[in-house]
Amino acid sequence: MSTVATTDPVLTPAHSTPISLRGRLQDALPKIVLAPSFVITLVFVYGFIVWTAYLSFTNSKTFPSYALTGARAYQRLWRWTFESDPPSSWYTSITNMAIFGFLYVGICLALGLFLAILLDQKIRGEGVLRPIFLYPMALSFIVTGVAWKWFLDPGLGLEQTLHHFGWTSFHFDWIKNKDFVIYTVVIAGVWQASGFVMAMFLAGLRGIDGEIMKAAQIDGASPLQLYRRIVIPLLRPIFLSAFIVLAHMAIKSYDLVVALTSGGPGGSAWLPSNFMYEYTFKRNEMAVGSASAIIMLMTISAIIVPYLYSELKEKAR
Amino acid sequence: MNRFLTTTAMIALALAGAHVSARAADVKEVQMLHWWTSGGEAAALNVLKQDLSKEGFAWKDVPVAGGGGDAAMTALKAMVAAGTYPTASQMLGYTVLDYAQAGVMGDLTETAKKEGWDKSVPAALQKFSVYDGKWVAAPVNVHSVNWLWINKAVMDKIGGTQPKTFDDLIALLDKAKAAGVIPLALGGQNWQEATMFDSIVLSTGGPEFYKKAFNDLDEESLKSDTMKKSFDNLATIIKYVDPNFSGRDWNLATAMVIKGDALVQVMGDWAKGEFVAAKKTPDKDFLCYRFPGTEGSVVYNSDMFGMFNVPDDRKAAQVALATATLSKSFQSAFNVVKGSVPARTDVPDTDFDACGKKGIADLKAANEGGTLFGSLAQGYGAPPAIANAYKDVVSKFVHGQIKSSDEAVKQLVQAIDDAR
Numbered sequence: 052m053s054t055v056a057t058t059d060p061v062l063t064p065a066h067s068t069p070i071s072l073r074g075r076l077q078d079a080l081p082k083i084v085l086a087p088s089f090v091i092t093l094v095f096v097y098g099f100i101v102w103t104a105y106l107s108f109t110n111s112k113t114f115p116s117y118a119l120t121g122a123r124a125y126q127r128l129w130r131w132t133f134e135s136d137p138p139s140s141w142y143t144s145i146t147n148m149a150i151f152g153f154l155y156v157g158i159c160l161a162l163g164l165f166l167a168i169l170l171d172q173k174i175r176g177e178g179v180l181r182p183i184f185l186y187p188m189a190l191s192f193i194v195t196g197v198a199w200k201w202f203l204d205p206g207l208g209l210e211q212t213l214h215h216f217g218w219t220s221f222h223f224d225w226i227k228n229k230d231f232v233i234y235t236v237v238i239a240g241v242w243q244a245s246g247f248v249m250a251m252f253l254a255g256l257r258g259i260d261g262e263i264m265k266a267a268q269i270d271g272a273s274p275l276q277l278y279r280r281i282v283i284p285l286l287r288p289i290f291l292s293a294f295i296v297l298a299h300m301a302i303k304s305y306d307l308v309v310a311l312t313s314g315g316p317g318g319s320a321w322l323p324s325n326f327m328y329e330y331t332f333k334r335n336e337m338a339v340g341s342a343s344a345i346i347m348l349m350t351i352s353a354i355i356v357p358y359l360y361s362e363l364k365e366k367a368r
Numbered sequence: 369m370n371r372f373l374t375t376t377a378m379i380a381l382a383l384a385g386a387h388v389s390a391r392a393a394d395v396k397e398v399q400m401l402h403w404w405t406s407g408g409e410a411a412a413l414n415v416l417k418q419d420l421s422k423e424g425f426a427w428k429d430v431p432v433a434g435g436g437g438d439a440a441m442t443a444l445k446a447m448v449a450a451g452t453y454p455t456a457s458q459m460l461g462y463t464v465l466d467y468a469q470a471g472v473m474g475d476l477t478e479t480a481k482k483e484g485w486d487k488s489v490p491a492a493l494q495k496f497s498v499y500d501g502k503w504v505a506a507p508v509n510v511h512s513v514n515w516l517w518i519n520k521a522v523m524d525k526i527g528g529t530q531p532k533t534f535d536d537l538i539a540l541l542d543k544a545k546a547a548g549v550i551p552l553a554l555g556g557q558n559w560q561e562a563t564m565f566d567s568i569v570l571s572t573g574g575p576e577f578y579k580k581a582f583n584d585l586d587e588e589s590l591k592s593d594t595m596k597k598s599f600d601n602l603a604t605i606i607k608y609v610d611p612n613f614s615g616r617d618w619n620l621a622t623a624m625v626i627k628g629d630a631l632v633q634v635m636g637d638w639a640k641g642e643f644v645a646a647k648k649t650p651d652k653d654f655l656c657y658r659f660p661g662t663e664g665s666v667v668y669n670s671d672m673f674g675m676f677n678v679p680d681d682r683k684a685a686q687v688a689l690a691t692a693t694l695s696k697s698f699q700s701a702f703n704v705v706k707g708s709v710p711a712r713t714d715v716p717d718t719d720f721d722a723c724g725k726k727g728i729a730d731l732k733a734a735n736e737g738g739t740l741f742g743s744l745a746q747g748y749g750a751p752p753a754i755a756n757a758y759k760d761v762v763s764k765f766v767h768g769q770i771k772s773s774d775e776a777v778k779q780l781v782q783a784i785d786d787a788r
Contacts, residue, residue, distance in 0.1 A: 112466075112753065113445070113466045113467075113470065113752075114445075114449070114470050127786060137764070137769055137770050137771070137775060137779070138769065140760065143769075204612070205611070205612055206612040224611065224612075226614075227611065227612060227614045227615075229767050229768060229769060312615065313557070313615045315614075316556060316614040316615075316763075316767035316768075317558070317763040317764040317765075317766065317767030317768075317769050318558075318760065318763065318764070319767065319769060332441075332442045332445060333438050333441070333442065333752075333756065334752065334753055334756040334757070334787075335466070335751070335752045335753050335756075336753055336787070
């Protein structure tokens with residue numbers, strides 16, 4: 052800009068200096084304001100991703116060490132994935148991730164949509180019901196975990212209560228059972244997030260043009276057909292957003308497992324995030340922890356990147 | 369813009385000022401990171417607080433709950449990585465050496481010389497409190513983990529006597545089961561399960577075997593038939609635990625014995641602190657026996673206060689802490705409450721109860737007889753990576769992910785090899 056001003060004085064008005072300074076400041080202001088957060092994000096998110104990736108190729112134990120020693124950590128994870136009998140902690144973690152991720156996302160979407168459709172029937176007291184369903188989302192996973200831990204504990208909660216009421220044959224010890232403990236994590240997770248998904252769907256339902264619905268009704272569509280053929284397809288963007296939110300919550304959930312099961316009997320409720328934390332900070336195997344973190348990152352990328360791609364394509368259209 | 373800059377500068381100055389003043393206040397203060405949050409433990413720590421306050425040093429707790437200290441160690445690592453060292457931290461065994469190797473520990477050799485620690489602290493402990501010729505930690509106590517804690521009322525009710533062998537113990541547990549009492553109180557956390565397994569291995573294989581397998585990590589011993597037999601014994605004893613044990617804290621398991629809901633707990637002598645805190649007397653309300661078959665040997669761990677390389681203005685407080693920690697009066701008073709025995713061998717046992725007296729005598733005998741072994745479950749047998757791999761395998765075995773002792777031994781060798 053300044054070079055233009057010096058080489059071509061004719062085009063520059065006489066009183067240009069004050070205006071251009073102010074204008075330049077105005078132009079630059081957003082950049083100045085954004086710069087710190089940009090730098091912070093760059094260093095503390097992307098910088099540390101690179102750092103973690105680097106550490107995963109070292110033999111870091113208690114503290115980081117910087118001598119590269121090859122992909123030994125990945126080899127161990129590979130072996131733990133495919134050659135472990137009985138299942139290694141890592142194998143348990145990733146199979147749990149698959150079970151938890153699939154059920155958590157699936158049930159939340161289904162239940163959320165179902166609740167939203169019910170709430171959309173112009174029922175009385177919707178204003179009361181909506182916050183009741185939405186409220187669990189306001190709790191942290193730690194609170195959810197502890198509350199459900201007490202509720203599901205055979206010695207304290209549901210089972211004990213029903214025994215007191217005389218139903219002594221009732222038996223529900225999933226939280227203490229290595230094969231079922233992961234499903235209690237699903238229960239608590241679904242309880243917390245399905246209300247939020249409901250709110251998203253409800254907003255989507257309210258956004259649908261009433262005219263289309265009326266037209267379909269006039270054409271003789273049954274309510275079931277109406278939802279199946281018109282409403283749910285129209286909710287596609289909501290499905291995608293909800294899926295993305297839930298999927299990344301599933302992959303990063305750590306606190307729920309810790310609060311609910313403290314890792315489960317013999318570590319049987321671990322998710323990869325628990326594995327990562329345990330190996331990095333408790334077992335002094337920072338390299339293995341870093342490698343598992345990188346694998347988690349790649350898993351998330353595999354979900355997020357296609358989503359971003361489809362979003363961008365849609366914008367371009 | 370100018371105003372913005374001025375404001376920022378002022379805020380920065382104010383923050384810096386706050387920082388400086390906080391530093392100045394640190395001088396007469398001892399910052400201590402620890403996980404002694406249960407009743408008996410907190411009472412024991414109070415003794416030290418009072419000793420120090422008499423000398424004018426304030427005490428700043430950095431307590432992190434959790435019996436095994438995993439959470440506390442994580443917090444410590446974060447503090448050390450950030451360069452904000454506490455004055456001292458409760459630490460176990462190889463962790464001290466790990467940190468010393470990383471060069472963040474202070475040097476107390478001068479104080480140690482003056483106070484004569486070299487002569488009074490057993491050599492087995494010095495292995496962990498002296499690094500490279502420098503004293504880096506002050507041992508607080510010696511715990512031994514091969515104990516049985518028994519509720520006497522329950523014992524009398526079922527007509528039991530002290531078990532001398534592993535089979536005796538099983539017979540005793542059977543009696544309790546028949547009488548409708550939970551035979552064995554266990555917390556289903558991996559360190560508790562592994563702590564019990566320490567005793568079982570010592571009982572099954574004898575002192576030589578324990579040392580070779582769990583202190584020297586000899587591979588032949590680790591995959592031997594004796595180790596398989598140990599796992600079989602673990603499988604036998606685990607049948608006497610109530611179904612609701614998973615995830616239970618150790619002091620809740622102790623409470624079950626105190627209340628008479630359960631007959632016996634296999635636990636380190638910190639459990640005695642809980643009995644004492646509940647106003648129970650040894651031989652009258654509860655019994656302490658060595659785990660059957662381990663009489664004469666002591667599997668130990670020792671709580672140490674690792675001393676960090678603090679700046680000079682905080683050094684005086686650190687020296688005061690270290691001196692107070694190893695003073696005879698504190699060693700006696702503290703360990704009476706905590707349930708453990710003193711870390712120096714020249715402390716009189718007059719104030720100790722029956723279990724404490726036995727513990728002091730056992731330690732002395734084991735120290736002289738060469739049967740004092742570091743507990744693998746407690747981080748005194750091997751570095752943390754290996755100790756954790758071991759706890760993992762034991763826990764998986766207890767909870768049924770590993771189904772046979774053959775498999776367990778294979779896993780143990782593999783896991784220790786991986787972690788080496």
